[in-house]
Amino acid sequence: MENYCNKYLLNLLQNKPVESIESKIKKSISRKKRGELLFPDDFRGLGSSEAVRLALHRLEKEGYVQRVAQGIYARPKKSKYAGEVLPTAEEIAMAIAKRDKIRLVPTGAYALSALGLSTQVPMKLVFLTDGAPREIKLGKRSIKLKKTTPKNLSAKGGISRLVIQALREIGKDRLTEEEEAKIMALLKKEDQKDLLHDIELAPVWIQKIMEKSLDNG
DNA sequence: TCTCTCGTGGACAGATCACT
DNA sequence: AGTGATCTGTCCACGAGAGA
Numbered sequence: 001m002e003n004y005c006n007k008y009l010l011n012l013l014q015n016k017p018v019e020s021i022e023s024k025i026k027k028s029i030s031r032k033k034r035g036e037l038l039f040p041d042d043f044r045g046l047g048s049s050e051a052v053r054l055a056l057h058r059l060e061k062e063g064y065v066q067r068v069a070q071g072i073y074a075r076p077k078k079s080k081y082a083g084e085v086l087p088t089a090e091e092i093a094m095a096i097a098k099r100d101k102i103r104l105v106p107t108g109a110y111a112l113s114a115l116g117l118s119t120q121v122p123m124k125l126v127f128l129t130d131g132a133p134r135e136i137k138l139g140k141r142s143i144k145l146k147k148t149t150p151k152n153l154s155a156k157g158g159i160s161r162l163v164i165q166a167l168r169e170i171g172k173d174r175l176t177e178e179e180e181a182k183i184m185a186l187l188k189k190e191d192q193k194d195l196l197h198d199i200e201l202a203p204v205w206i207q208k209i210m211e212k213s214l215d216n217g
Numbered sequence: 218t219c220t221c222t223c224g225t226g227g228a229c230a231g232a233t234c235a236c237t
Numbered sequence: 238a239g240t241g242a243t244c245t246g247t248c249c250a251c252g253a254g255a256g257a
Contacts (some may be wrong), residue, residue, distance in 0.1 A: 020244080020245060021245080022244090022246095023246070028224095040224080045243090047246090050246075050247065050248085051245080051246055051247085053223095053224070053225075054225095054245080054246070054247090055245090055246095057225075057226075058244095058245090071223080071224055071225095132254095134254065134255075156241080192223095200234095204246095
C-alpha cells in the first residue's frame with residue numbers, strides 16, 4: 001500500500017494518469033493473439049504477484065479472460081460456428097512445457113491418436129516428461145505427465161518419436177498389417193537422419209519394424 | 218508422510234468518483 | 238461538504254501440488 005501511495009503521489013506530481021496493474025495487464029493481453037495461454041508469471045514485471053493474481057482473477061470475473069486450469073488463463077478465440085473456443089489440451093500441454101522448460105513426448109493412447117492410428121481422442125493425454133510428474137485437470141479432460149529417462153525423450157524426429165511410443169502402446173506381436181502400413185507411410189515422411197538417430201533409441205523389436213521404412217531397408 | 222510453496226478467494230483498507 | 242459506490246491493492250486462511 002505504501003508503494004502504491006508513493007507511486008500515486010508521484011504520478012499526481014508529474015500530472016500523469018494513474019494506471020492500475022489491472023489495466024496494464026489488460027493492455028498486455030490485448031496485444032497478444034486470442035487463444036494464447038496466459039500465466040501469472042508473464043505479468044510479473046507489471047506488479048506484485050498478489051496484484052497480478054487478483055487482476056487476472058477480476059478479469060476472469062469480468063469475462064475478459066477464462067481460467068483453463070490452476071494458474072493458467074486464456075483469452076478464448078472467436079469462432080463463427082463454435083462461439084468462443086479455448087485452447088486445446090494439446091496446446092495447453094505445449095505451453096506448460098515451454099513455461100517450465102521441460103520436454104514432452106506424447107505416449108499411450110494419445111500417441112496412437114496423434115499418429116492417426118486411432119480415431120478415438122483420449123480424455124486423458126499422457127506425456128513422458130523430464131520435469132516433475134503431475135496431473136493437470138482441464139474440465140472433463142486431463143493431462144498426465146509421467147517422469148521418464150532422458151533416453152526416452154531424446155528422439156529428434158517428430159514422427160519417429162510418436163511411432164516409438166505408439167508401438168510401445170500397441171505391444172510386441174500385436175501390430176496389425178494395416179497399422180504397420182500406416183506407420184511405414186508416416187515414417188517415409190520423416191527426415192532420414194533423424195530416423196536413423198531415433199531407431200537406435202528404440203527397443204530392438206521396434207527397431208526392426210522401423211528399419212523396414214528406410215530407403216535401403 | 219511431512220513440509221514448503223504457490224494459487225485461490227474472501228475480507229478489508231485506502232483512495233477516487235458520482236451524486237445530492 | 239458529506240456520503241455511499243466503486244476501484245485497486247494487501248492480508249490471511251485454505252487447499253493442492255511438489256519436493257524431501
